[in-house]
Amino acid sequence: MKKERMAEIQAAIHAVEEKKTINHVYLVGCGASFAVFKPVEFYLNRETEMPTTAITANEFNYATPKSLGEESVVVTCSHSGSTPETVAATKLAREKGALVISFMDIAAAGAPLEKEADISFHYEWGDDIDMSDGKEASLYYFMFGLLKEFNGEEAAKYEKAMEDIHKVGAVVAKNRKDWDQRANNYARAHKRFDGVYYTMASGSSYGAVYIYSMCLMMEMQWLKSQAIHSGEYFHGPFEMTDFDTPFIIVKGVDDCRYLDERAEAFCRKFCDDVLTIDCAEFDMMDMAETSKVYYANIVLTAVLRLHASWLADYRGHMFTVRRYMWRMEY
């Protein structure tokens, strides 16, 4: 991670540390910039006593939580820095007196999202960047600052994770390479499949499959895909399981792993088309044991993107093709 990025994220963390009373953290965005917050929501609620809520921007705007006020920290994200709902949320939160931190693509620096916030940080974007400077890594670096602030007892673990941020680039690159042929094979085998791709995950991994299904598959491939929480699988969706119904099952490495293992074990009994992405198999190289659990999720995001990229390639449907977005007002 570049020095200037670390500096601006540290400044955002410092603003939180300086704040006298905090009673709620809200994480606000739309689509992939909403779901990117799901692991942050998970970890803050799991490891600290700070109530933390990820919420899609227009629900935040129209059905504003009553707790929102001077004792809130609100973090907003929009890739372009100009998503109208998220800009409105940023403005609203500031009017209510919250400390508002926004983040966006570095190419969007100075965008409305930044103008409406108290303080901002930025990330880099693209397949060729060092992923230590990417969207997830930047957010995680910030998250570790919050975790440390709200759970001082485990400060050493979070400081170690912050040190390990520099290893994210190499770790992601290594696992992309390791998974490339598998993702290629899967895409080739499925290139003519036109049914629903079910995806499953839980805990800190759920956001990544939400992005995969909602954005990479539905939005960017016009393919049917649905993200199911592994804990909910047995309470409805599992009845869809059949020998020819593809399931992509993520086995995470956080405390919810058993949920994924149980879903996978059942699914494999009745379905012949299961792809397991086991985060425990990722090569996390020389990261500290305690850091691996967090950063595995960034590798997962990259591996899922690789899968979608190969599908896009075999199907001749580029990620940038849209029916509606960029083509009209809505």
Next chain:
Amino acid sequence: MKKERMAEIQAAIHAVEEKKTINHVYLVGCGASFAVFKPVEFYLNRETEMPTTAITANEFNYATPKSLGEESVVVTCSHSGSTPETVAATKLAREKGALVISFMDIAAAGAPLEKEADISFHYEWGDDIDMSDGKEASLYYFMFGLLKEFNGEEAAKYEKAMEDIHKVGAVVAKNRKDWDQRANNYARAHKRFDGVYYTMASGSSYGAVYIYSMCLMMEMQWLKSQAIHSGEYFHGPFEMTDFDTPFIIVKGVDDCRYLDERAEAFCRKFCDDVLTIDCAEFDMMDMAETSKVYYANIVLTAVLRLHASWLADYRGHMFTVRRYMWRMEY
């Protein structure tokens, strides 16, 4: 609502009132008994300052929120009173010192869910009951008690809503009758459709479409169906919209209504197969204006169930047919 039901729900509310310090409310269940809590989560966060989280039971069990403890209120629900994940959550919450309230079908009275809880209440189940005694109505009656406790300023409104509980049965029956032919027509027109039924809603209505898609359609009809949050539609899923892709769009009457209206307006431009269920059109009869917004959601649940019932009828696939549930251990 029967007197004995009101009495046991009042006792549960009283237990909350008696509790000295409350810092978080957790709503825990699986599938339909998880999603039934979504409107409660919505209203508690919207109208009170009490942090409230609905969470699927095994995520609660394995990745227990750090805040869970003596200052928590935990509400758990399982229709049979014996869903293992929810029973385990009930037990765990009590071990942590929380006040634990469970509710279940009256036929399950005395089940493990009740044994593990501090206090319980029950509901009736079936198509022929007075819906004032149903699952949603019982939960809402309890919810109004919490809203009153955590937001005393609006006590009069919640007391009025509690009085109106007796009107729920007649209101639901009336709207079922009004919608019957429409639901029949829709099901007849779609009986051979084998693609994905997309459903959309937001705010307090989202839980109802989650239940419709996950339980009534996938679990009980083996039909492909996905619940999309109206606020997320424009940030991914809307690219799936096409002239022949069915969308069932709920327009709610809470503060999120604009999100649904916006999604419907766009969807209708490009899709010829949109069914709108407008909660503003429900006949709420002589309920107080302030009560209608809450109870419209119970009517919505009944109307969605009617739609699924007619599909089940035309397709000859009864609600009770299962591939896996009731047929094996999992």
